[in-house]
Amino acid sequence: MNELTMIEAINQALSNQMQADERIFILGEDVGANGGVFRATEGLQHTFGEHRVFDTPLAESAIIGMAIGMASQGLRPIAEIQFMGFIYPAIDQILNHAARLRNRTRGRLSCPIVIRAPFGGGIHAPEHHSESTESIFAHIPGLRVVVPSSPARAYGLLIAAIQDPDPVIFLEPKRIYRDGKQTIEDNGKALPLDTCFLLREGIDISLISWGAMLKETQQAAALLAKKGIDAEVIDVATIKPLDISSIIDSVKKTGRCLIVHEAAKTCGLGAEISALLAEKAISSLLAPIQRVTGYDTVMPMFKNEQSYMPSTQRIIQAALNAMEYR
Amino acid sequence: MITSNTSNIELRQALDIHGHLSQALPTDLDNRDQLIDLYQTLVTTRLFDEAAVNLQRTGLLGTYAQSKGQEAIGTAIGKAMLSDDVFIPYYRDIATQIQRGVLLEEILLYWGGDERGSCFSQQALDFPLCVPIATQFCHAVGVAFALKQQAQAHVAVVTGGDGATSKGDFYEALNIAGAMSLPCLFVINNNQWAISVPVQQQTAAQTIAHKAYAAGIAAIRIDGNDPIAMLIGIKQALEQIRHAGKPFFIEAVSYRICDHTTADDATRYMSPSHLQNALKREPLIRYKKFITQQYRWSTEDDKQLYSLCQQKVDQAVNNYKNIKPQAASEFFDYMYQELPHDLAQQKQDFLEGLKYHE
Numbered sequence: 001m002n003e004l005t006m007i008e009a010i011n012q013a014l015s016n017q018m019q020a021d022e023r024i025f026i027l028g029e030d031v032g033a034n035g036g037v038f039r040a041t042e043g044l045q046h047t048f049g050e051h052r053v054f055d056t057p058l059a060e061s062a063i064i065g066m067a068i069g070m071a072s073q074g075l076r077p078i079a080e081i082q083f084m085g086f087i088y089p090a091i092d093q094i095l096n097h098a099a100r101l102r103n104r105t106r107g108r109l110s111c112p113i114v115i116r117a118p119f120g121g122g123i124h125a126p127e128h129h130s131e132s133t134e135s136i137f138a139h140i141p142g143l144r145v146v147v148p149s150s151p152a153r154a155y156g157l158l159i160a161a162i163q164d165p166d167p168v169i170f171l172e173p174k175r176i177y178r179d180g181k182q183t184i185e186d187n188g189k190a191l192p193l194d195t196c197f198l199l200r201e202g203i204d205i206s207l208i209s210w211g212a213m214l215k216e217t218q219q220a221a222a223l224l225a226k227k228g229i230d231a232e233v234i235d236v237a238t239i240k241p242l243d244i245s246s247i248i249d250s251v252k253k254t255g256r257c258l259i260v261h262e263a264a265k266t267c268g269l270g271a272e273i274s275a276l277l278a279e280k281a282i283s284s285l286l287a288p289i290q291r292v293t294g295y296d297t298v299m300p301m302f303k304n305e306q307s308y309m310p311s312t313q314r315i316i317q318a319a320l321n322a323m324e325y326r
Numbered sequence: 327m328i329t330s331n332t333s334n335i336e337l338r339q340a341l342d343i344h345g346h347l348s349q350a351l352p353t354d355l356d357n358r359d360q361l362i363d364l365y366q367t368l369v370t371t372r373l374f375d376e377a378a379v380n381l382q383r384t385g386l387l388g389t390y391a392q393s394k395g396q397e398a399i400g401t402a403i404g405k406a407m408l409s410d411d412v413f414i415p416y417y418r419d420i421a422t423q424i425q426r427g428v429l430l431e432e433i434l435l436y437w438g439g440d441e442r443g444s445c446f447s448q449q450a451l452d453f454p455l456c457v458p459i460a461t462q463f464c465h466a467v468g469v470a471f472a473l474k475q476q477a478q479a480h481v482a483v484v485t486g487g488d489g490a491t492s493k494g495d496f497y498e499a500l501n502i503a504g505a506m507s508l509p510c511l512f513v514i515n516n517n518q519w520a521i522s523v524p525v526q527q528q529t530a531a532q533t534i535a536h537k538a539y540a541a542g543i544a545a546i547r548i549d550g551n552d553p554i555a556m557l558i559g560i561k562q563a564l565e566q567i568r569h570a571g572k573p574f575f576i577e578a579v580s581y582r583i584c585d586h587t588t589a590d591d592a593t594r595y596m597s598p599s600h601l602q603n604a605l606k607r608e609p610l611i612r613y614k615k616f617i618t619q620q621y622r623w624s625t626e627d628d629k630q631l632y633s634l635c636q637q638k639v640d641q642a643v644n645n646y647k648n649i650k651p652q653a654a655s656e657f658f659d660y661m662y663q664e665l666p667h668d669l670a671q672q673k674q675d676f677l678e679g680l681k682y683h684e
Contacts, residue, residue: 051475057505062464062498069468069482073412073451075475077468089494096458097465103660105454106445110663142661165663194666241666 004184007177009151010040010116013158014078016188018048021076024162026053028063028080028116037082038118038177064090067113068097077113078162084119084171085128091136098167099142114161118174120212120262121309124302131299132211132263137169138240138272144168144193145240147211151182156191157237163190173212193238196246202232205256205319208247208273210236213260213310220315229323239269244276248284251277255286256322260310265293287325290318335535337579338548340555343607345615352558358621362631364401364553365617368610370635371397371421374430375584377639378437382588386647390437393418395551395583398609399485399515401425402556406564407483412473413452414466414484416459418515422485426452430642435649441660442652460490463499463512470508470573479568483511489520491534500541503573510573511563512538515550517582522595538575550578551609554616583608654680 004012018024026041032055035042045053056063060081067077081087087094094115101111121130137145146161146168148154154172161168199214200221209217214235221231232250236242251257257277259270270291277289292310300308340349355361375394381387393400396418404425407413413426420433427448436443436455444454453469456462466484473480490496491514503510516534518525531537538545544566548559556578563574581604585592592601617623658665658673665673 054506057498057502059498059502061461061495062467062502065461065464065495065499066468066471066502069414069465069470070472071468072453072465073469073472075472092458092461092495093464097461102662103657104441104444106441107660107663108445108450109453144662241668244668 001183001185003181004151004155005178005181006148006151006154006172007038007040009155009182009184010158010172011042011044012184012186013155013162014041014044015047016186017159017162018044018052020188023074023076024052024078025070025075026078026080027056027067029056029058029082031055031080036080038174040080040116040172060086060090061093064093064098064115067115068093068101068111071111071113072101072109076162079113079115081115081117083129084117084133085131087115087117094137094143094167094169095140099140102166103142110165111167112165114158114168114170116170116172118177119171120173120175121299121305122175122212124305127301130302130305132261132294134171134239135263135268138242138269142167143240144238145171146193146238147171147173148237149173149176149211149214149235151180152184153191153197153235153237155184156189157193159188160190160193164193171211175212176215179215194241194243195238196243197235197237198232198246199235200231200233202230202254204230204254205258205322206232206234206247206250206254207258207260207315207319208234208236209260210239211262213262216310216312216315217260219312220319223312223316224319229319231319236269242269242272242276244273244280247273248277248281251281252284255284257285258290258292258315258318258322260292260315262294262309264296265291266296268293287322290322292318333532335533335545335547338546338555338559339552340558341552341612341616343612345612345619347554347616347620351554354561355554355557361617362621364405364557365613366631366635367401367404367421367425368397368553368613369632370424370638371401372610373632373635373639374420374424374433374642377643378434379588381434381643382437387434387437388439389587389589391417391587392584393420395604395608396515396517396580397421398553398556398613399513399550399578399580401553402560403483403485403513405557406560408480410478411481411483411564412469414462414469414482415453415455416462416486416490417455417457418487418517419455419485423452428452430639431645431649434642434646438646440652460486460493460495462486463490464495466510466512467499467502467508470503470510471506473509474571479509479571481509481511481564481567483513485513485515487520488514488516488518488525488528488534489523490514491537492520492528497537497541500538500543500573500575504541504543507572509567509571511560511567512543512573512575513560514575514577515580516577517550517580519582519586519596521586521590533577535575535577543573543575545575545577547577547579550580551607551612553609553613581607
């Protein structure tokens with residue numbers, strides 16, 4: 001049993017799985033001696049050797065293309081993209097190949113790769129280092145997209161991602177990499193993919209979020225409780241495929257839904273959740289669905305990033321709007 | 327050993343356009359059966375190409391990319407590779423694919439719009455052909471990495487056109503293969519055209535092969551219309567890779583004596599005189615002259631071989647026409663190893679929808 005931060009939990013999950021499965025290789029920029037710029041792969045090259053944890057030249061498309069080639073021959077590569085802001089040169093490889101290889105060969109070849117990338121704002125990072133574009137990946141058929149929100153879920157979901165037979169985009173909310181510790185037993189146990197996690201039970205309103213935004217969302221739930229409003233909090237965790245039935249069950253109970261995400265509003269995952277609720281649970285809704293999101297702007301540079309990020313106050317205000325709706 | 331410190335890269339040729347050998351055949355090639363077998367692959371590929379175009383013109387195939395005039399490259403690659411090497415093709419590599427166990431009817435199935443054409447029944451690990459230009463080079467680097475983990479010295483062989491050498495993935499893959507010393511053979515079919523753009527407009531590099539030098543990779547240029555020079559070159563390259571564990575690069579200089587695909591009309595941009603000149607250099611005529619001189623290959627021999635190859639192609643076309651269509655809902659079934667719940671719902675909705683059409 002160890003008290004671990006999220007980044008330590010990720011490191012432990014990687015180490016655990018590399019120990020268990022020699023087909024696993026880690027590749028990316030600065031993942032070797034440096035242990036990754038956030039230290040996710042710290043010590044792994046030392047433990048598992050330079051051939052299993054290796055630095056690639058600085059070329060994102062080739063990192064993912066190479067991982068695809070490795071996976072096609074039976075290896076289980078885990079590729080790190082240093083920041084989500086630099087994943088876009090590899091979109092061609094992800095969309096045209098990783099997500100399609102199983103289908104286009106009718107299962108003859110497959111692509112069990114994990115692509116890890118830190119994402120999201122709030123750490124005063126340079127330009128291009130703070131965006132949240134998870135919806136882009138959630139739109140691509142053939143992928144799984146997973147976002148942990150705590151050290152324990154980072155550990156269990158990453159193990160599940162590594163063991164999954166299909167490509168997984170594993171987006172790590174870097175704002176909470178070192179934000180608190182949890183006790184984690186290094187038992188190699190996976191948490192389930194494709195399912196939401198219920199973080200707080202409540203009967204008045206369903207607060208739906210994922211990743212770092214669950215911090216503000218849970219703070220809002222605690223403050224709403226003081227006002228006599230009993231909020232339910234759901235961590236979506238796997239944003240593709242979306243576990244909409246858990247969300248529907250919650251909304252059927254509470255009658256109100258508020259979705260919180262850092263990503264831009266238009267075509268964000270909140271739009272998909274809203275549409276599915278409108279399709280499948282409209283008669284349960286007592287108030288319009290609320291969305292508290294980033295704006296349809298470029299992510300401001302760090303002097304002003306807090307203005308962009310959804311705040312606890314905005315979440316509380318939107319929840320009150322839903323509660324007061326008649 | 328070929329090194330990367332020369333500024334001029336000479337074009338290697340073994341057969342001139344009259345089919346005369348400019349050097350003695352290496353002993354491992356000096357074998358009638360082997361060299362007639364090579365001719366048979368050239369002819370099968372050419373006849374298959376013609377059949378495919380005919381099928382497309384009569385509505386039985388979708389858009390099709392011909393290999394016409396470029397058969398020597400794929401033929402040589404297929405002859406030289408070992409079965410446990412892995413082939414990562416682009417889309418003018420039918421000659422190689424058929425030697426590696428891909429069935430002609432599977433190739434037709436693919437161009438006929440059916441994914442089962444890439445589910446090779448007799449070839450487990452080769453990649454399906456690659457449409458997004460140059461992306462395959464990165465896969466080859468990953469395959470080469472995987473092969474390097476094995477005890478035997480196997481090679482990832484990847485192909486692409488001259489057009490692909492303008493793309494980032496090409497340079498990224500070459501760079502990594504060089505930096506990591508990976509057993510990867512890059513073969514570029516320089517057929518002079520990226521659809522309508524001639525190679526002279528695509529690059530200021532002296533040759534395509536020079537692009538490999540920057541990545542520290544040994545490179546040679548071969549007359550891609552010369553089946554013997556191609557076979558010698560590919561064999562030598564594979565041997566060197568197996569021995570040294572380093573990548574190697576071949577620019578095969580050919581000419582696309584056909585449209586880019588059946589959706590293209592090359593007369594809009596290719597001058598008739600260039601085409602006429604290229605037709606004189608194409609591999610089948612040259613090779614037939616060679617075996618005529620070398621082995622007294624007769625008109626009668628030729629007729630028999632063509633008839634044999636045609637039968638094979640006709641049989642494949644027949645098989646293709648008679649294959650049972652896949653289930654309409656099959657496009658859901660291979661997205662993931664197990665159908666996720668949301669997709670299971672969509673499949674069910676699709677199947678429900680089908681009922682209304684019945």
